[in-house]
Amino acid sequence: MGKNNKANMYVDIVSLHNEVTGSCNICTVRFPDTQKVKFIVDCGLFQEEKYQKQNYYFPFEPNEISFLLVTHNHIDHIGRIPKLYKDGFKGKTYASKITSELMPLALNNTAEILSSNTQKNSNKQKKVLEDSSIPTHLASAMNTPLFEVDDVSKAMENVVGVEFNKAVSVAPHIAVKFIQNGHLLGAASILVTITYKGQDPIYLYFSGDYAKDNIFFDVEEMPKMLKEVPLNVITESTYGTKSRNDIVHVFEDNILESLKHKETLIIPVFSLGRSQEMLLKLKKMQKNGLLSKSIPIYFDGKLAHSYTSFYQNHLDYLKQDEDVQSFLPENLTLVTEYETRQALLPDRNSKIILTTSGMGSYGPAQFYLPYYISRPKCTIHFCGYTTPNTFGSKIKEVGDGEVFELNGIMTTKKAKVLSTNEFSGHGKQEDLLELLEGFNLKSVLINHGEENTKVQFAKTVIDKIKPKGVAILSNKNYIRVGAHGILKSYPVNDLNFNITD
Ligand SMILES: [Zn+2]
Ligand SMILES: [Zn+2]
CATH class of the missing domain: 3.60.15.10 (Ribonuclease Z/Hydroxyacylglutathione hydrolase-like)
Known part of the structure; x- marks a missing residue:
């Protein structure tokens, strides 16, 4: 040897x-x-x-x-x-x-x-x-x-x-x-x-x-x-x-600010891990009184639903913590039908929509983001990295109030687009x-x-x-x-x- x-x-x-x-x-x-x-x-x-x-x-x-x-x-x-x-x-x-x-x-x-x-x-x-x-x-x-x-x-x-x-x-x-x-x-x-x-x-x-x-x-x-x-x-x-010090915790304040102004809040999420983490986050905010249970939460994305059921069917894989074991927030609706999605658009009440994909280029985010980007009283909050050339990256780059081309149509960015790296x-x-x-x-x-x-x-x-x-x-x-x-x-x-x- x-x-x-x-x-x-x-x-x-x-x-x-x-x-x-x-x-x-x-x-x-x-x-x-x-x-x-x-x-x-x-x-x-x-x-x-x-x-x-x-x-x-x-x-x-x-x-x-x-x-x-x-x-x-x-x-x-x-x-x-x-x-x-x-x-x-x-x-x-x-x-x-x-x-x-x-x-x-x-x-x-x-x-x-x-x-x-x-x-x-x-x-x-x-x-x-x-x-x-x-x-x-x-x-x-x-x-x-x-x-x-x-x-x-x-x-x-x-x-x-x-x-x-x-x-x-x-x-x-x-x-x-x-x-x-x-x-x-x-x-x-x-x-x-x-x-x-x-x-x-x-x-x-x-x-x-x-x-x-x-x-x-x-x-x-x-x-x-x-x-x-x-x-x-x-x-x-x-x-x-x-460094850990480069991570800024802004998410909670940002969403509370948005909801204070009775906005529609859209959170693009990755289907495995991030979706469930957001559900748990919202549940905890409801529990400690930060988030009113009267604000409806919609959750859209077929694969994200499957993973969420997987978590619920395998609770033994998860922490034996009370919140984790029942991580769904109250007033939650799973969106599975095109009609439900469509019906959400004219609704001007304050609400939260969690939708896949996390970078906005796939899944039902392709339906919500192009619509809401030109609406005032709306915040789109990314909670992960968006790679260049994804829809997420594109709308982050456009300035507030700027006109840009969206699938051939000139559109004004009126929604607020925010992001955080705290959930990596x-x-x-x-x-x-x-x-x-x-x-x-x-x-x-x-x-x-x-x-x-x-x-x-x-x-x-x-x-x-x-x-x-x-x-x-x-x-x-x-x-x-x-x-x-x-x-x-x-x-x-x-x-x-x-x-x-
Ligand atoms: Zn990797
Ligand atoms: Zn990975």
């Missing part, structure tokens, strides 16, 4: 995308007998228009992948799993038990959206075929949905739900452990342990999207062994440059550093952040924690790690992500 053996067993890690989208890490383990095992961590969808083409192919052979590990139920981490199976992946998908129960809800919903988008886009076919930057076979594939409900069921047959903190063997010499974290219900960080006779074991810890705690559930304590073993950490860095499910810089400090670190590979954030956060890690090695994960270089940390990096030349030595 001396130095000579170090390079006999290693893992080459590369990221499919450089930023916070289409999350997917490709790992190739090379054993001393020269056998190779390839596995991936997450298999996300690119939701941004500019990356749409990338959804249609994998830059590796899906049938060469032995197994897939899933950190949590967000579409940018799971959205291409059905496509992976459709394209020939034969292995198992491992996820936490809760994530394995949530995934069909998310993926069936995605399948529905994809097929309706394909119908809308079929008239773009000619344009797509003329686009010389993509091969013809891909261009024609883009006119059929990426996957359908049937593909989701087929993929889900191969999903194995695993209890937190339980070691599971996933391939010869490779075991994994799912470790709960607070990012989302079911979210896990994953420990991968690679053992081989005569070799020091390699420990890889994939943080996944990470938060220390969650308002809805108690996070199980990390197993003690995780703090002792020599660890190579692959960490997210979404908020790697944001990502650890801030302090949280990420605290996590890293607790380990016996061999290396830190920085992943899942904007390119500049990754570099800045890497510098902070070097400065504050001083691990042996720090690297930036991207699709430009393979980072090779062994039992004792980073061995080397080398450029990605081969678009199929094949390891050559």
